Every structure is written in structure tokens, then in C-alpha cells.
Amino acid sequence: MNIDAGRFLADLHRLQSFGASGVGKGVVRPAYSEADVAARRWLAERMQAAGLRVETDSMGNLFGLADGPSILLGSHSDSQPEGGWLDGALGVVAALEVARASRKAGGPAVSVVSFQDEEGRFGVTTGSAVWSGHLSLAEADLLCDHDGVTLADARRVMASTGEIDPAQFTGFIEMHIEQGPVLDQADERIGVVSDIVGIRDMKITFDGQQNHAGTTPMHIRRDAFQAVSAFNQSLGERFANVVTPSTVWTIGHVSLHPNASSIVPGRAVFSMQWRDGDAERLDRMERIIRALAQEVAQARGMEVSFGQLLGLEPVAMDARLRGALENSAQQVAPERWRVMPSGALHDATNVARLMPVAMLFVPSIGGISHAFEEDTAEDDLVTGLRVLAGAVSGMMPELGG
Numbered sequence: 001m002n003i004d005a006g007r008f009l010a011d012l013h014r015l016q017s018f019g020a021s022g023v024g025k026g027v028v029r030p031a032y033s034e035a036d037v038a039a040r041r042w043l044a045e046r047m048q049a050a051g052l053r054v055e056t057d058s059m060g061n062l063f064g065l066a067d068g069p070s071i072l073l074g075s076h077s078d079s080q081p082e083g084g085w086l087d088g089a090l091g092v093v094a095a096l097e098v099a100r101a102s103r104k105a106g107g108p109a110v111s112v113v114s115f116q117d118e119e120g121r122f123g124v125t126t127g128s129a130v131w132s133g134h135l136s137l138a139e140a141d142l143l144c145d146h147d148g149v150t151l152a153d154a155r156r157v158m159a160s161t162g163e164i165d166p167a168q169f170t171g172f173i174e175m176h177i178e179q180g181p182v183l184d185q186a187d188e189r190i191g192v193v194s195d196i197v198g199i200r201d202m203k204i205t206f207d208g209q210q211n212h213a214g215t216t217p218m219h220i221r222r223d224a225f226q227a228v229s230a231f232n233q234s235l236g237e238r239f240a241n242v243v244t245p246s247t248v249w250t251i252g253h254v255s256l257h258p259n260a261s262s263i264v265p266g267r268a269v270f271s272m273q274w275r276d277g278d279a280e281r282l283d284r285m286e287r288i289i290r291a292l293a294q295e296v297a298q299a300r301g302m303e304v305s306f307g308q309l310l311g312l313e314p315v316a317m318d319a320r321l322r323g324a325l326e327n328s329a330q331q332v333a334p335e336r337w338r339v340m341p342s343g344a345l346h347d348a349t350n351v352a353r354l355m356p357v358a359m360l361f362v363p364s365i366g367g368i369s370h371a372f373e374e375d376t377a378e379d380d381l382v383t384g385l386r387v388l389a390g391a392v393s394g395m396m397p398e399l400g401g
């Protein structure tokens with residue numbers, strides 16, 4: 001099939017214009033925001049123009065459907081609060097271009113998806129988690145963002161046309177930026193993903209005593225921020241015999257109440273997130289986290305409470321789809337590709353509950369992502385598109401396309 005690289009790049013740049021941050025090519029396009037809804041409206045037009053039937057489900061997942069059995073390609077078009085122009089968007093626009101090229105070539109049938117809230121304004125890969133049955137819509141509706149907005153309220157801005165039956169798809173392939181330094185440092189062009197790590201994510205709250213910052217002696221304070229600090233200080237050494245060099249954990253969001261310079265914070269709510277390729281290790285880390293938080297609270301005469309634990313298990317990519325990507329990578333970028341795990345989470349993890357899935361990566365310059373500076377050389381973007389198109393066209397017989 002003949003992909004149109006110019007059209008593909010033009011669509012990518014057009015998508016970046018929705019929620020453009022004005023810094024580099026960054027975007028601010030959180031799930032259900034005005035920019036996100038406008039971007040999805042534009043994507044729906046492009047899907048329609050590509051001859052696909054457009055449907056939006058109750059979560060706001062946007063599908064462009066081919067008739068009959070089809071391979072599903074796509075990713076997500078929502079962004080982090082400060083996001084890059086390619087995280088998610090690349091996979092959606094590449095899917096659109098392969099769908100157009102494949103239709104012109106007489107097959108195979110390709111459908112396109114942009115999942116909603118992959119970046120977890122409300123949860124963890126929320127849109128595909130609901131679509132795949134990992135999370136019920138009722139549970140998802142109760143999730144809140146950091147400002148206390150519920151998903152139920154937020155998703156009212158998107159009209160649903162009905163639920164999409166996964167049985168029509170023979171498999172799912174997601175093209176994505178690596179978001180890490182491996183391909184960039186090795187000067188390689190393509191990563192074929194072997195497996196995606198698992199994740200756990202929960203909010204932890206320390207409750208102490210709000211008090212005067214001037215008159216309250218240090219030794220009698222029940223300072224919620226000091227509890228977070230003590231917790232974080234001990235966490236690394238408690239993990240020492242459990243984690244490996246590829247295990248990661250992050251406290252990315254901390255809110256103090258009442259968040260004032262002259263007040264000892266009585267409450268601290270923080271996000272605790274950890275990831276690893278081994279589910280058993282994730283469970284051990286959870287036990288350590290809960291025990292340490294209790295210990296810190298007890299030592300300070302404070303209370304600790306834990307929010308809902310959200311998580312996804314590690315998942316291996318489908319051998320057949322992965323083989324198609326490997327063959328295509330060898331054709332398009334001989335000896336300039338590798339098989340590698342994904343340290344980032346993706347919708348493919350949820351979709352793997354329903355059908356065979358596979359992923360391919362293109363390099364991230366400097367390994368930067370989840371930042372306005374995120375970028376990839378345009379010829380690497382096109383190389384990735386060619387590998388995706390090559391893998392899909394090679395699937396014709398199995399798809400009966």
C-alpha cells in the first residue's frame with residue numbers, strides 16, 4: 001500500500017494545533033477539555049473523509065469503523081496536563097493514514113480508534129479500561145480529577161452514539177513514541193514491543209494538625225508534609241531488596257491543606273505510583289507502601305488513609321502480530337530496530353483483554369516525554385508509519401481482506 005507521508009505529517013501538525021501550548025510543539029489537551037473535544041471533532045471528520053463510519057461510545061472513545069472484520073489501529077488523542085504533540089496523537093494519525101492507504105489498495109480493512117483519558121486525568125487509561133471491561137462505567141463515573149471534577153460530569157460534553165462491539169476486530173496495533181532514551185541513544189529507528197509493564201496507582205492521605213507556623217514548637221507539630229517527607233525518605237531503603245534497576249516509583253502530585261506559608265499543613269494528599277514487569281513485585285511493593293505509611297503516621301500521632309488502588313497487570317504482546325512488525329521493521333529499517341519492553345503504559349494493555357495486540361515505537365529525541373519538549377525527527381515518524389503499513393498489508397490473508 002502507498003502511504004502519503006505529506007498528508008500524514010500535515011494531519012499530525014494539524015492535530016497539534018488543538019490545545020497548542022505555545023512552548024515548542026507542546027499541547028495542553030486533557031480528556032474532555034475544550035481542546036480535546038475539538039480535536040476529536042476534527043478527527044471524526046478525517047475518519048469520515050477516509051470512508052470510515054464514525055462512532056463515539058459512552059466514555060468518549062472515538063472509533064472510525066471499516067465494514068466487516070477489520071484490524072484496529074490507534075492510540076489516544078488526550079494529553080497530560082503538560083503534554084507532547086506525539087504521545088498518543090502519533091498512533092491515531094498513523095492509523096488514519098494506513099486506513100486510507102489500505103482502502104485505496106483494496107484491503108485489508110482497517111478501523112481507527114482514539115481512546116479517551118489514556119493519560120488518566122481521572123484514572124489509569126480510563127477510556128480503554130472501560131471499553132475492555134477492566135473498569136465498569138459506573139466505577140469510572142465516580143473517579144475525580146485533582147480539582148474534584150467527577151468523570152460523570154466531565155464526559156457530559158461528549159454525545160455517545162452507542163457502544164462498539166470488539167468482536168468486529170481481529171487484532172489491535174498501537175504505534176507510539178518510545179518516551180524513553182533507548183532508541184535515541186542506540187541511534188536505532190524502530191522498537192518492536194515485547195511486553196508492557198504493570199502499574200499501581202493510589203492516593204495516600206496523612207492527617208495531622210493544622211496549626212500556627214510561628215507559635216507551634218517543632219517537637220509537638222503533627223505536620224502532614226513532614227509525614228510525606230519522612231515516608232519518601234524511607235521508601236527507597238525499604239524497597240532495596242525488592243526492586244530491580246527497571247522498577248520505577250513516583251510521587252508526582254502532592255496537595256497540602258490549607259497550602260499557606262504561615263500554617264503547619266494539617267493534611268497532605270499525594271499520588272503514589274509504581275511500575276514493574278512483575279505482578280508479584282508490584283504486590284510486594286504495595287505491602288511495603290501501606291506498612292511504611294502506617295508506621296510514619298503512628299510515630300507522629302497522625303492518621304493515614306488510602307484511596308482506591310488503580311492498576312493494570314503486565315502484558316506480553318501477541319506473537320503473530322509482533323512477528324509481522326518485526327518482519328516489516330527488517331524490511332524498512334534493516335538492522336536499525338530492536339525488540340524492547342515498554343516502561344510506559346498504553347491502551348494496548350487493556351485491549352489485550354479482548355484481542356491480540358502489538359506495539360511499535362519510534363525514537364524520542366533525548367528520551368523526553370510528558371513535557372512540551374517531546375519530539376521525534378519527522379523521517380523517524382515516517383519510518384514508523386512505513387513499518388506499520390508494511391505489517392498490516394502483510395496480514396491480508398488472515399484477515400480475509
Ligand code: HGY
Nearest residue numbers: 118119343344345346
Ligand atoms: O503514564 C504513562 O505511561 C502513559 O503515558 N499515560
Ligand code: MN
Nearest residue numbers: 087088118346
Ligand atoms: Mn501515550
Ligand code: MN
Nearest residue numbers: 080087119370
Ligand atoms: Mn502519556
